Amino acid sequence: MGKNLSYTAVGLDRAHHRRRDDAWIAGRRADEKTRIVPVWRDRSLISPGAATIEGTPGDTPEAVLLDGKEAQALLAEADHVTLLGLDGDTAYFAADISERDDSARDALAGGGEFHDLRRVGALMAGPEAALLAYARGFMHWHRGHVFCGLCGNPTESHDGGHRRRCANAEDPHNHFPRTDPAVIMLVSHDNPQGNGPACLLGRQSRWAEGMYSTLAGFVEPGETLEEAVAREVLEESGVRVANVEYKASQPWPFPSSLMLGFRVRAETTDIEIDDREVEDAQWFRPEQVRSFGEWGAATPGEKRLPRKDSISRWLIEGWLEDVGA
Ligand SMILES: [Zn+2]
Numbered sequence: 350m351g352k353n354l355s356y357t358a359v360g361l362d363r364a365h366h367r368r369r370d371d372a373w374i375a376g377r378r379a380d381e382k383t384r385i386v387p388v389w390r391d392r393s394l395i396s397p398g399a400a401t402i403e404g405t406p407g408d409t410p411e412a413v414l415l416d417g418k419e420a421q422a423l424l425a426e427a428d429h430v431t432l433l434g435l436d437g438d439t440a441y442f443a444a445d446i447s448e449r450d451d452s453a454r455d456a457l458a459g460g461g462e463f464h465d466l467r468r469v470g471a472l473m474a475g476p477e478a479a480l481l482a483y484a485r486g487f488m489h490w491h492r493g494h495v496f497c498g499l500c501g502n503p504t505e506s507h508d509g510g511h512r513r514r515c516a517n518a519e520d521p522h523n524h525f526p527r528t529d530p531a532v533i534m535l536v537s538h539d540n541p542q543g544n545g546p547a548c549l550l551g552r553q554s555r556w557a558e559g560m561y562s563t564l565a566g567f568v569e570p571g572e573t574l575e576e577a578v579a580r581e582v583l584e585e586s587g588v589r590v591a592n593v594e595y596k597a598s599q600p601w602p603f604p605s606s607l608m609l610g611f612r613v614r615a616e617t618t619d620i621e622i623d624d625r626e627v628e629d630a631q632w633f634r635p636e637q638v639r640s641f642g643e644w645g646a647a648t649p650g651e652k653r654l655p656r657k658d659s660i661s662r663w664l665i666e667g668w669l670e671d672v673g674a
Pocket residue numbers: 497498499500501502515516517521522
């Protein structure tokens with residue numbers, strides 16, 4: 350199906366075999382070619398004056414990476430550092446400076462501005478957005494694991510930032526980067542309302558006005574992906590599904606999800622929403638979905654599509670292609 354998903358294909362060699370070589374890591378950190386992806390309180394460093402998807406005018410956002418003296422200054426101040434990988438013989442690291450106040454942060458920022466990737470990612474070139482997403486996800490994990498969740502001791506970073514080990518003298522616990530699986534599914538039916546094929550979209554009250562999206566939810570312990578898909582659709586809409594077909598996945602580090610995208614067929618068509626989870630769910634015919642406004646740009650009262658960088662949008666566009674005109 351269609352175009353590449355946002356935040357995928359970061360394009361670095363993750364250098365898995367070198368991570369445990371502390372001397373090699375130290376050499377890469379000190380190399381003046383090394384490029385740093387700075388993160389401050391989950392925000393990414395972007396070219397100044399960049400546009401945002403809420404419609405703020407500005408230039409196309411570009412990632413600001415630091416190298417040379419700027420990189421060394423930032424690494425010296427960083428609370429957390431992770432080797433992201435190699436591009437040829439150039440190493441990339443993420444460095445978190447969340448503990449710095451605004452002025453210390455700006456002094457280290459090399460002329461960029463820190464923005465929430467959710468506000469600029471959809472406007473960026475794919476590999477850059479993927480690199481920022483990768484760095485953001487890693488730094489979020491480090492910040493949330495400075496103490497051991499099992500014994501409460503402080504933890505230390507190892508393996509180039511790919512493992513944290515706690516200071517428990519008797520039995521140190523190892524912690525590895527986490528990502529939370531979430532299922533997201535385009536539910537379709539050939540003829541739910543007697544006028545041709547339609548897909549099931551819903552909305553939550555906290556979303557942007559008028560936005561409808563595919564249903565989604567987190568996978569629970571003891572559950573297969575197929576079971577999670579069926580449970581979430583039933584809980585949110587009252588619709589029973591079958592033929593759960595995997596389509597694609599997307600890292601979604603807001604803060605730490607991996608979205609697993611599916612196409613599923615509805616076996617029942619009556620909708621009964623759980624209003625604790627969704628505010629509304631409806632069957633929409635292709636021509637209705639095509640008339641939706643753009644995320645962030647719809648006129649009041651108009652329904653709108655999910656954001657362009659989301660797998661929800663990708664699943665909807667794939668379905669529209671498949672059902673044709
Ligand atoms: Zn521990």
